[in-house]
Amino acid sequence: MIEFQDVTIIYNGRPVMDRVSFTAQFHEKIAILGSSGAGKTTILKLIVGLDQPDSGRILIDGTDISALTEAELRDIRMNFSIVFQEGALFDSLSVRDNVAFCLWEREKAPEEVIESTVKSLLNRVGIEDAMYLMPDQLSGGMQRRVAIARSLAGCRPRMMLYDEPTSGLDPLTDATICDLINELSSGDPTKRTGLIIVTHDVPDAIKVAERFMYLRNGRIQFDGGLETLKSTQDAELIKFIKDIL
Amino acid sequence: MTLQKLLAELQNFYILSISSILGIFRRSLKWRDVLEQMDYAGSGSFFIVFLVSLFIGMALSLQISTELAPLGLKMYTAKIVGISIIREIGPVAIALSYAGRVGSGMASELGSMILSHQVDMLRVYGADPMIRLVTPRVLSSAVMLPILTAIGDAISLAGGYYIAVAVSHQSGAFYWSQIGNELNFHNILSGLTKPFIFGYLIACISCTVGLSTRGGAQGLRRATTTAVVLSTIMIIVVDFLLTQVLFFILGMRA
16 A cells, blocks of 8 residues: 655745645556646655655555665565656667666566567567667657556566656557556456556546546645546636546 | 755765765676776767877977977977876866766766656666666776876877977987886876876766756756866866875975
8 A cells, every 4th residue: 555644845945745645555546637847746756765755754555665775665666667758768778678677677587588578568568560679769659658568577566657658649649558558457456456647638547547636736636536526616626627527 | 056955966976976986896787888888988089089189299399399499408399298298288188078078978868867767767677876877987987088098198299299300300219219208107107097086086077967967958958067067177176186196195396
């Protein structure tokens, strides 16, 4: 279970997160909505220990990760796979080496296992032909798919974290990425790989998530299911979700 | 910049400088990364080092022989060119060129990796950015800058030879014998210690600045500029301090 307890982050004297508290199960499918700069990406980075809160606690399965060292965080991070906005592929490595990175680093897998795993993952995301290309030779959609393939390599995440995975994509590629996200988090609702997606694209959030949080001024202004979201009385939130009303 | 931020930056620099050395002894260091960085920093910088060194050697030889000729002392051209190039101008000029090319490249590359979350991804996958990114750069700089300086010094001296013989009509054999006399332990130690320290510091400064990049394209521009400016100031100041220290160690007096 993931627990945020009064998490506050202050940047340049301004609270980016102001006493944020929530709990989430690993199998949940959650969308965190909010405008740019609302602190959505920061939540993902806090979950995997890439950022530290100024105050408050973040518990992963009961362990407070706020004070852990990088070495201690390694085991916590095994629970998650993260796909950053625009993929965050290592631009000095080929697609094959990007996907294989986790297999080298975490699993120390032999070359033949790496080769077959990479092929199968790229096949799964539909870009096996791009195996030996460099990231700058890929389109935006292909980069996201490689990033998703990489996030699945060599680890069995209990939860996927997506940072604006569809921003800047054409509608067709957007739909393909959403289908892929759904496929990866399908199965028994109590055992499946869960997901947290941060986005300002409400229609996409509805395609993949079941629980919605709305972040504004560093605080969670809304937390609930789709029907509750649609019936909200919050004027700001109504403006934000007008595309689905 | 507030005092608190300045102290935080200094602390980052101090930690990175120490950790980058300790990283050499870690098993997770990939020597392929070190060789790649050496190739970029060394072979990639050869052309600029060649041009800078050649023209500095020629200009210095021209200036000195022109000044010494009316005094009937132009036979000392090689001695003065040799001491200046080997001890002082070679290490400093090549370090400045290196900071402009390689230091700025390191800062912008690491800054870009920060902004595109590539460094975050390394951490998520359990790879230490210090070992994967910083140590190879610091090690390659500390090794390649002395090598580039030795090559650059030789090119400068050859440039000086061309001017001394073709323009100042001196004896080529005498020029090289004078240079040979200057290739003693003191001068070589002085000429190679400086680039070793400069290389280490340029890489540490550039990596610290690159890894603290914030704020998009503008932040990247700021980081690259800061890396070059700080490296330039550091080279000039540390050169003076090292000269004092080396004079003291080698028992030389002004």
